[in-house]
Amino acid sequence: MRRSSELSPPRKQIRAAIYCRxxxxxxxxxxxxxxDAQRECCESFIAARKLEGWTALPGKYxxxxxxxxxxxxxxxxxxLADVDAGRIDAVVSYKFDRLSRSIxxxxxxxxxxxxxxxVFVSVTQQIDTSSAAGRLLQNVLVTFAQFEREVISERTRDKIRMSKEKGKWLGGxxxxxxxxxxxxCALVVNxxxxxxxxxxxxxxxxxxSLLRVAQIANARGWRSKTWTTKKGAQISGREFTKTSLQQLLVNPIYAGRIAHQGRTHKGQHSPIVDDRTFAAVQRILEEGRRRPVGRGPNANAYLLGGLVRCAxxxxxxxxxxxxKxxxxxxYxxxxxxxxxxxxxxxxxxxxxxxxxxxxxxxxRALGRDPELVAEVIERTKHAQREGIPPLRAEDRAIAVELQRLKNEAARLVAALAGPGDGSATACGKLADVERQVEQLRARQALIREEIAALSKATVDEADARAALECFDPIWQHLTLEEKTRLVRTVVERVEFDGRAGEIEIRFHPLGLASLAEELTATPEPPALPKGATA
Structure with missing residues (x-):
């Protein structure tokens, strides 16, 4: 007679990975x-299902x-990589929002x-995606989690607005x-x-004159604000420039007001400059902005605008x-x-x-010198090869900084629950964090576009040579706008060393490929008049 264990089919082992965050x-x-607390709770859940074949994987996620x-x-x-590789049968988490807060x-x-x-299991919320009821409950909870995030975001904006309207300085x-x-969180006069x-x-x-005043301030040894953060980091002051001086002069905080979304509100701090002086400075600055400097037919006649650097x-x-x-x-x-x-x-x-x-x-001389063409093409290929690694490194650095800012934002959102000035400070810092995130994401998008372009671009020597040979004959027939566009296509940077009297031209890695594609394209012949013969 067979044993009962021999009659029962072998129970499938379920390899469970524990995710904590x-x-x-x-x-x-x-x-x-x-x-540790999350992991312990998940391990207890898996141990309770040991008879069903569940076993906790030793690796930590x-x-x-x-x-x-x-x-x-x-x-x-x-x-996710281990899931794709088939090494995991179940993912266990303390709560579903440990996995994600985004629907x-x-x-x-x-x-x-x-x-x-x-299978995904949320231990404390009794969610098990192996059942229809579990999947329904899970979707409902995720919807409410996202709703909560949006409500917090709205409350944050409202709190910032109300604090500013009351004239509060929000930190930084x-x-x-x-x-x-x-x-x-308040300002006192130094x-x-x-x-x-x-x-x-x-x-x-x-x-x-902004430049003249900046020079006078720097000559006197004056610098911008030096201060110490809450964490003890020392932020040193810098020399005044036209830009930093202008930012100081237009800041309504010196007239005892707080700016928010294009409007100003009476501040809770003491003014440093009287209203009459502040208004006079704003009038002079406005007159400078209205003065038509460099406007006219030659205002944009700069072939190398934005390309020249001082060596x-x-x-x-x-x-x-x-x-004159x-x-x-x-100039x-x-x-x-x-x-x-x-x-x-x-x-x-x-x-x-x-x-x-x-x-x-x-x-123009490139097309007439084969050796020079070969040198430029080789340097362009080298720049293309060397250009991708630093871009990828910057992309990774931005990703790390974005994550740090997101963690900081999460901490500040938690601080909003606290009453009083600490909550107001968190509002101001959260707004700064959001601005930094927006700027970094814009930079990251540009970097990734450039990486994609550099990865796909190819510099064909024959086409590039033909394009450079075409450059000289057509140059005289181009409009100013066409000349500017053509130069910017080819040239990435111009280094001007006035001391040594030297000029170095760096060609764009993608420029020769674009120029070759544009200038070597065969246009369709124009249609002949009716009745005419070729």
Whole structure:
């Protein structure tokens, strides 16, 4: 007679992976932290199902200090890779929002689990996707989780608006002339710095020149705000530039007001500058903005605008004009010298026609010199090969910084639950974090577009040679707009060294490929008039 165990089919083993996550890393150094608590709870759940064949996988999938707003988390990515490889039969989590707080991401994750035959279980919410009821409850809970995030976001914006309307300063770096109060989130006047601020306003009314006032301030050894963060980091002041000085002069906080979304509200802090002086400065600045500088038929006649760098100091060179009588002279001007004065850089400017003529003649000569063509093509290919790794490195660095900012945002959202000034400070910092995230995402999109373009681009030597040979004959027949576009297609950067009298042209890795495609394309022959013969 057979034993009962021999009559029963072998029970299938279910390999269960435990996923744990916390949004902040503040208490991860403790002997028993939140991740440990989540794992222990999940292990108890799996142990209770041991007779059903469940067993906990030894590997840890823990994301400590990572937001649940996206799926770009290292442990989660390892988990998904193991799911794809067929090494996991079930994913167990303390709560469903440990896996994701986004409806879209959560649905996609569950869809990928289902395709691989993987079950998801939320221990504390009795969600088991192996049943229809569990899947229904799971979708309802995820919907409410996203609703909660949107409500928090709306409350944050409302709290910022109401705090600003009440004239509250919401934190960050105090403006020059003010210090942060020892208790709460408020501004108190720093009399030594305030005297300098008043002097800057007075100087501008007298001089009516941002550059001149910045030079005077720097000569006196004045700097922007030096302050210490709550974490003890020292932020040193910097020299004044035209831009930083203008930002100081237009800041309504010095007139005792708080700005928000284009409007100002009476602040709870003491003003440093009287209304009359502040209004006078704004009128002078507005007059400067209205003055038609560099406008006219030649205002945009810069073939190399945005491409020229000063080799002497490493700064960019912007466009500028001077007028003597009826003649307008165009220049490329070192930005550092323009902001800080002639003493800041030995190379102040270079006449635009001379620099543009040199660059254009250099490009036109390429088609007549086979060795020069080969050299440029080889340098272009090298630049293309060398251009991708640093872009990818920057992309990874941005991803890390974005995650840090998301974790910081999660911490600030949690702080909003607290009453009083601490909550107001969190509102201001959260707005700054959101602005930084937006800027980083825009930069990341540009980087990824450039990586994709560099990866796909090819520089065919024959086509590039033919394109460069076509460049010289057609140049004289192009309009100014066409010439500018063509130069910008080929040239990535022009390094001007006024001390050594040298000019280096760096060709764009994608420029020769684009130029070859454009200039070597065979146009369709024009239609002959009716009755005419070829």
């Amino acid at each position: 916390v949004s902040t890393d503040e208490r991860l150094g403790q002997e028993f932290n939140s991740l 823990d994301d400590g200090g990572w937001s649940g707003g996206n799926v770009e988390r290292p442990a989660l990515q390892r988990l 879209k991401d959560f649905a996609l994750l569950l869809e990928s689990f289902e395709e691989k035959g993987v 770096c105090p403006p020059l002339g003010y210090d942060r109060a020892k208790e709460g 009399e030594a710095e305030a005297a300098r601020v008043r002097e800057l306003f007075t100087l501008y009314v007298q001089e009516r 002497a100091c490493g700064s960019t060179m912007t466009t500028g004009t001077t007028t 009588g009826d003649v307008r002279y165009r 490329y001007v070192c930005v550092r010298a323009k902001k800080l004065g002639a003493a800041a850089c030995p190379v102040r400017s270079v006449p635009a026609p001379e620099l543009e003529t040199f660059v254009v003649n250099r490009i």
